[in-house]
Amino acid sequence: MKLFNTLTRQLEEFEPWDSHKREVKMYCCGPTVYDYAHIGNWRTFVFADLLRRFLEFQGYVVRHVMNITDVEDKIIRRVQETGLPLRDYTARYEAAFFEDFATLRCLRPHHTPRATEHIPEIIALIQRLMERGIAYQAPDGSVYFSIEKYQAAGGRYGQLARIQLDHLRVGERVRSDEYAKETPADFALWKARCPDDGPVFWPSPWGEGRPGWHIECSAMSMKWLGPSFDLHLGGEDLIFPHHEDEIAQSEGAGLQPPGRRFVKYWVHGAFLLVEGRKMSKSLGNFYTLRDLLARGFSGREVRFTLLSGHYRETLNFTMDGLHAARQALTRLDECLSRLREIANRPSHEACSRPVPPTEPGPDLVQPFTRAMEEDLNISAAWAAVFDWVRELNRRLAAGTMSPATASAMLQQWDQVDAVLGVGERAELTPPEEILRLAQERQVARKTQDFARADALREQIRAAGWLVEDTPAGPRLKPLSPSSLQT
RNA sequence: GGCGGGGUAGCCAAGUGGUAAGGCAGGGCUCUGCAAAAGCCCCAUACGUCGGUUCGAUUCCGACCCUCGCCUCCA
Numbered sequence: 255m256k257l258f259n260t261l262t263r264q265l266e267e268f269e270p271w272d273s274h275k276r277e278v279k280m281y282c283c284g285p286t287v288y289d290y291a292h293i294g295n296w297r298t299f300v301f302a303d304l305l306r307r308f309l310e311f312q313g314y315v316v317r318h319v320m321n322i323t324d325v326e327d328k329i330i331r332r333v334q335e336t337g338l339p340l341r342d343y344t345a346r347y348e349a350a351f352f353e354d355f356a357t358l359r360c361l362r363p364h365h366t367p368r369a370t371e372h373i374p375e376i377i378a379l380i381q382r383l384m385e386r387g388i389a390y391q392a393p394d395g396s397v398y399f400s401i402e403k404y405q406a407a408g409g410r411y412g413q414l415a416r417i418q419l420d421h422l423r424v425g426e427r428v429r430s431d432e433y434a435k436e437t438p439a440d441f442a443l444w445k446a447r448c449p450d451d452g453p454v455f456w457p458s459p460w461g462e463g464r465p466g467w468h469i470e471c472s473a474m475s476m477k478w479l480g481p482s483f484d485l486h487l488g489g490e491d492l493i494f495p496h497h498e499d500e501i502a503q504s505e506g507a508g509l510q511p512p513g514r515r516f517v518k519y520w521v522h523g524a525f526l527l528v529e530g531r532k533m534s535k536s537l538g539n540f541y542t543l544r545d546l547l548a549r550g551f552s553g554r555e556v557r558f559t560l561l562s563g564h565y566r567e568t569l570n571f572t573m574d575g576l577h578a579a580r581q582a583l584t585r586l587d588e589c590l591s592r593l594r595e596i597a598n599r600p601s602h603e604a605c606s607r608p609v610p611p612t613e614p615g616p617d618l619v620q621p622f623t624r625a626m627e628e629d630l631n632i633s634a635a636w637a638a639v640f641d642w643v644r645e646l647n648r649r650l651a652a653g654t655m656s657p658a659t660a661s662a663m664l665q666q667w668d669q670v671d672a673v674l675g676v677g678e679r680a681e682l683t684p685p686e687e688i689l690r691l692a693q694e695r696q697v698a699r700k701t702q703d704f705a706r707a708d709a710l711r712e713q714i715r716a717a718g719w720l721v722e723d724t725p726a727g728p729r730l731k732p733l734s735p736s737s738l739q740t
Numbered sequence: 741g742g743c744g745g746g747g748u749a750g751c752c753a754a755g756u757g758g759u760a761a762g763g764c765a766g767g768g769c770u771c772u773g774c775a776a777a778a779g780c781c782c783c784a785u786a787c788g789u790c791g792g793u794u795c796g797a798u799u800c801c802g803a804c805c806c807u808c809g810c811c812u813c814c815a
Contacts, residue, residue: 285815286813291815295814299815416744417743490809493744494743496814524745524815525810532809559752562763563754567753568746568808574765578752581764581777585778631754633754634755634761634762640762651780699773721776722776733777
């Protein structure tokens with residue numbers, strides 16, 4: 255498959271370092287657990303999930319690692335405000351994160367290491383950088399990464415973000431501790447303990463303090479995937495400085511085998527807009543997943559919406575889009591549901607017209623795969639899905655679908671849905687009472703008592719079920735299917 | 741100021757040097773006693789503006805306009 259590598263700014267044929275083993279080592283920058291994740295965060299995680307699933311679909315064995323940032327400025331501030339112990343505070347949002355993760359049908363990464371549980375690895379990495387002379391302890395007690403020394407040692411700072419240091423606009427507000435750095439662009443590896451940190455600190459060879467932001471990802475990714483791995487994912491905003499600094503630290507430590515970079519492919523997801531504007535609390539378009547669930551949308555509808563555009567393009571996330579997602583999924587569900595009905599029926603009853611049981615159905619897997627191989631062209635992939643649905647609907651309407659074909663079609667869907675992860679509506683069996691009412695309604699219809707039939711339909715509707723009369727008899731469907739599932 | 745995305749039908753969103761996927765909405769029809777959150781069909785002389793290259797450009801080049809983002813915590 256082809257992937258756009260931020261490092262080379264080109265579409266490249268994806269091939270893992272150890273291509274003969276079909277093994278892919280993938281790291282995705284995870285959440286900072288200081289609050290509920292918002293829909294913009296979720297776009298990145300759903301994108302990472304899509305890539306992982308597609309790699310697995312292609313036969314790779316993926317080792318997926320996602321860090322949990324559970325120590326960081328915002329968290330410390332909240333800990334100070336609430337008076338809760340650090341772990342108690344972060345545990346709550348970490349749990350919420352994984353709940354939401356599951357609601358969006360994201361496959362759980364194989365490892366989800368926490369920063370606070372890797373302090374020894376972080377210290378060891380900083381120590382290594384100190385030994386190599388590219389980190390220094392400043393008068394303020396903090397340890398910084400020296401970009402100058404790194405470059406003198408052959409490091410190429412700016413290779414990912416394609417920036418030149420002298421072109422950086424220095425922020426107007428410079429915090430007091432920043433004066434301690436040798437060069438403004440140097441970044442903290444270890445932050446010396448300060449009063450604002452309260453109880454959040456660890457001992458280290460450089461005194462009490464806490465890790466800098468970027469170092470945890472270097473330490474944890476290299477611990478769980480080795481010093482050189484295949485894929486590193488994240489939101490586009492992380493390109494600079496986070497990922498740039500991660501490369502500097504990781505390659506600065508020089509643990510990679512000769513000829514190997516820290517990461518082979520850097521892949522970044524674009525931001526999203528909400529209702530055409532940048533998401534912000536003041537505009538009232540800031541949503542967490544929970545906000546959307548409270549509005550009656552399901553996880554699969556949100557997932558579908560987040561997967562409605564290419565990962566490198568800005569996506570406009572809207573309420574209209576969620577409604578469109580609901581309709582599109584209903585269309586898909588209807589088709590799959592009919593296929594299942596046919597597949598479970600004896601062959602001689604299924605077709606209103608004789609049809610060879612081996613009559614091949616339209617192909618979904620191949621056009622889907624072709625689309626996804628092109629840098630995850632999800633829009634083209636959906637087009638393949640809905641072209642397939644239309645063709646199946648034609649055949650279903652014409653009564654030329656054999657049980658064998660229906661089964662084969664469902665198998666194709668299962669393969670494709672292993673990547674898309676939208677599943678299908680749960681087939682619920684109506685309760686006895688509803689079945690009885692439906693039965694009564696049929697009797698009323700037979701006797702032309704349509705007033706009674708309509709009254710019964712209303713009664714069924716009030717109980718939460720919809721009756722659809724089809725040539726094959728009435729079908730019962732739960733009303734607002736989205737509220738019955740996530 | 742530096743760097744990078746975008747501007748395609750009412751909305752969302754693919755794509756191609758030879759006259760535009762898909763989804764939603766809309767319209768028509770079918771089925772139905774009536775319905776349906778059911779099915780089918782239709783739905784962009786044209787892809788920000790102006791030039792250029794070309795037999796031919798939405799697709800390549802240039803300029804311009806608009807818009808979003810990163811450069812500071814950030815998915």
